[in-house]
Amino acid sequence: MSTEEITKLEQELDFLQTTNTGLRRSLDELTILQEMLKGISEERTIKDIISRFFDIIKKTFTVKGYIFFEKAEDKSISPVHYEHLTEWDLTEKYGINKGILEWAINEKQISNIPAICEGEEEASLLMIPFNTANKDYGIIAIGIESGADEALTLNVSENLKLSASQAATAIENVHLYKDIEEDKANISDLKSLMLNILDSLVNGVTTIDKDKKLVHMNRNAYIMFGITEEEVVGKKYSDCFPEQLVSVIDFILKETYEKGFVLDYQVNYELIGGVNIPIGMSTNVLRDDDLKIIGVTILSRDMTASQELDRLRKLDKLKSDFVSTVSHELRSPLTTIKAYLDTLINRVDEDDKETRNMFIKTIETEANRLSRLIEEMLDLSRIESGKIQLELKYIDLTEVVENTVNLCKVQSETHTIHSDIPSDLPKVMADTDRLTQVFINLLNNSIKYSPEGKNIWVKLYEQENSLRISFKDEGLGLKSEDKYKVFEKFYRVDSQKTSDIGGTGLGLPVVKKLVEMHHGKIIVESEIDKGSEFIVVLPIKES
Amino acid sequence: MAVDEKKLKGIVDGIVGLPTLPTVLTNVTKMMQNPRVSAAQVGTVIQSDVSLTAKILKLVNSAFYGFPNRISTVTHAIVILGFNAVRSTAMSVSVFDSFGGGGATEGFDRMDFWKHSIGTAATARILAKKMNMKELEEAFIAGLLHDIGLIILDQFVHAEFVEILKLVKEKDMLIRDAEREVLGGVTHSEIGGWLGRKWNMAPALVEVIENYHSPSTASDNYQLSCIVHVADLLTKALSIGNSGDSRMPLVNKSAWEKINIAMPALPSVLQEVLESAKKSEAFFTMVNK
Structure with a gap:
């Protein structure tokens, strides 16, 4: 190397x-x-x-x-x-x-x-x-x-x-x-916002899952159902709702699962506090994102307001009915009077005294009817608007009833009036004139609606701390559905037998109001074709 | 596909006068095996080659690296751009010095070839950066050398190469299919791999050169092979240069999925590739000396 x-x-x-x-x-x-x-x-x-x-x-x-x-x-x-x-x-x-x-x-x-x-x-x-x-x-x-x-x-x-x-x-x-923390906070904010929105609804919102467990209830649902238990979410509604409510929910859930919804199912539900509020329940099925049904949401509405609205609507109709009825009622006697007067002036010979008298008599009758009608209407409106003040005194009813019988006897000699008027009864606090008006009206009705020759009984008696004055006849009688309708304004029993009998349709309403002003009431017993009995009940007050 | 080693040997044995890598580059590669080597040490070695130093400084100051200030020494280039960046510029310069010139063969333009290679290099670097790979320079060099086998064929096995190009043109074939037909199953990938080994390139580079056409055959350097595969296709798609194919090869589905460019993002990636190809012009100026 x-x-x-x-x-x-x-x-x-x-x-x-x-x-x-x-x-x-x-x-x-x-x-x-x-x-x-x-x-x-x-x-x-x-x-x-x-x-x-x-x-x-x-x-x-x-x-x-x-x-x-x-x-x-x-x-x-x-x-x-x-x-x-x-x-x-x-x-x-x-x-x-x-x-x-x-x-x-x-x-x-x-x-x-x-x-x-x-x-x-x-x-x-x-x-x-x-x-x-x-x-x-x-x-x-x-x-x-x-x-x-x-x-x-x-x-x-x-x-x-x-x-x-x-x-x-x-x-x-x-x-x-x-980011996760923020997401969490956002979700939590969103959740409380949603819950607050639900709580702010005037309606009750209740969601129940398929296992009949409560998923959510908003504040008004708690209040409407009178649920005082703090936490019911997650429990079965049958375990925490009152029995009456459970059966209602059972029913509407069944309906919802069958039909898909329930609209304004009316429940008169008594709250814990004992208040009865009318509730209308509407439901809809709740679905998840895949449109699978996962429960039912119940919307509960306090129907008081809408019922009040309903009542006002009826009242409004009544008013317009009243106006049209009144104008009709006023027009018919006036038309008669005008027709007779025209005939009297233009057609009847001045020397034909008999015919003239007959015409004048009819005109007088109609004028009286008109005047009575106006009188009663005014009475009624004064009573309703609270403008009539009773002049209350302790009075002996014996005298008042006797006077009534005497006055009416003159009117019809063809009916037999039997009177049973004891004189040793307690006095009552009352307005003589107004009660006289009541009694005359009732006795006149008995006479008017009884065929000639029938009996009429007038009876004054004491019962259950009240004085009662009964007017009983053998007249036409009332169907049961008419028994109390006769006290409504301008209500006239509609039948052939009554069509000839003149009346304003205001007599009994006035009577009822006057009796009620005396803290009394009127009881009606009647059977069609057998006769009627109108009993005025006046409380006896401790002096 | 098993490579016919005998055939390959037959071809490469005929290659005479293959250029060698400059000693400086060999030394730098060797030095960098020692992890405690300093920038100054590597810088000193490179600076001994004045011509290389000048070219490196030109490249590191080019738009391709985009450093806002001027870099005046190789050592500073190393501390600012990193060891690998400087080595890859040195490598690029050496490759261009060795194979940059050469005549035009019909159907194969050297300038178009280098344009495609530099484009693929820049694109591979972008993709590697997008994938948060640490070795951007390795991706660059792999891209630059992915088709180096073609140059060897053109320069040293010229007659066969002309035949291959003729087949490509007449039968409208992909170049690698034509190579298989003419060279008996051998393609420029194997030739490139052989050169890589001969030049002592990192095993990763050799594997990518051999496998980028079908990355699924790469074992250790699958990701880098996928990057070069996709970079090659994107560059072809954008007609940046030309490496002899007139047809687009099919994209490898799993490689495309590996690179994970969402379709809506593709236009912006292509835009980036075009810009980067423009920025890498400095490399191209080194080719045609």
Whole structure:
């Protein structure tokens, strides 16, 4: 072997030895680095990650300080964490501007920039970008007390890559963690918003799943159903709802699963407090995103308001009915009067006294009817608007009833009026004139609606702390459905037998109102074709 | 497909006067096996070759690397761009020095070939960056050398190569099918691999050169093979240069999936490739000396 060859082999050996030593030392360093890097992923803030990364760098280099620039969503970078290094240092000592930092981030390039000012030959700046496959997070610039030529060996460069990658992953985790927390907060905000919206509904909303367990109830559902138990969600409604409600829900759930919905099912539901409110329940099936039925949502509506609306609507109709009825009622006697007068003036011979008298008599009758009608209407409206004041005194009813009977006897001699009017009864607090009006009206009706020759009984008696005045006849009688309708304004029993009998349809309403003003009531007993009995019941008050 | 080693040997044995890599590059590669080697040490070795140094400095200051300030020494190039970047520029320069010139063969334009190779190199680097791979420079060199076998064929097995090109033109074949027919089953991939070994290139590079046409056959360097496969096709699709094929080879489905470019993102990736091909013009200026 020639000397030349030996020298060459020696060189080769030397090279291999150096490489071997280098590799072994690098392996040691790598092991230490791995240990240090372990902690970095446990940090929960970016500042802590950066600061720990800086600590790792300190193990390899004598450091001056660092600046961490964060890359924002709009791709701009700005310094967010410092230690003993300023942006001014970057520019003045290393000639680094944002352009270079951005270049390093975009190129994902670890670089070591030599210092540019004199006397700083043994200093340089490490630029280490932090990025994962998904995102660039920023770059750290670290001032070190080593010249760029020697500081960044292949080994150090590899280790820095490894550390930067670990730090970037840790930063990514912090962001992900923050995102998750934000998502969680957003979801929770959204959830409470949805619950508040549901609670703000004036209707009750109850959701029940297929296993008949309560999924959700809004505030008004609790109130409407009178549920005081705090937490019913998750329980079967049959275990926490009152019995009556359970059977209602059983029924509407069955209906819903059969038909798909229920519309305004009316329930008069008694709350715990004993208040009866009318509830209308409407339902719909609840489906998931795949349109699979997962339960039923029940909307409960307090129907009081809509029932009140209903009542007002009826009242309004009644009013317009009243107006048309009144005008009709007023017009018919007037038409008769006008027709008779016309005939009397133009057609009847002045000397024909008999015909003239007959006409005048009819006109008088109709005029009386008209006047009575107006009288009663005025009475009724005065009573209804509370304009009539009773003149209350302790009076003896015996006298009042007797007077009534006497007055009416004159009117009809064809009926037999039997009266049973004892005189030793207690007095009652009443208005003589008004009660007389009541009794005359009732007795007149008995006469009017009884065929000639029939009997009428008037009886005054005491019963259950009240005085009762009964007017009983053998007249036409009332169908049971008409028994109380006769007290409605302008209600006339519609039959052939009554069509000839004149009446205003206001007598009984006035009677009823007047009796009620005396805190009394009227009882009606009647059978069609057999006769009727109207009993005025007046309370006896302790004096 | 099993390569006929005997046939391959028959072909390469006929190659006489194959250029060797400059000693500097061999030394740098050797030095970089020692992890504790410093930038200054590598820089000193490279600076001993003045012509190489000048070319490296031209490349590292080109738009391709885009460093905002001027880099004035190889050592600074190393600390700023990294060891591998500088080595890959040195490698590029050496390859261009060895194979840059040469006459025109009908159906195979050297300038178009290098344009395609540089384009593939730049594209492979972009894809590697997108996939967050650490070894961008390896991707670049792999892209640059993926078709180096074609140059060997053109330069040293010229008669057969002319025949291959004729087949490509007349029968509208893919170049590799024509190669198989003429060379008895051997293609430029195997020739390229052989050169790689001869030049002591990293095993990863050799494997990619041999397998990028069908990456599924690459064992250790599947990802890099996929990158070069897709980079080659994208460059072909954009008609950046020409490597002899007049037809587009089929894309390997699993390689495409591995690179994972979403269809909506494809236009922006293609745009990036075009821009990068433009930025890599500095490399192209080194070819035609």
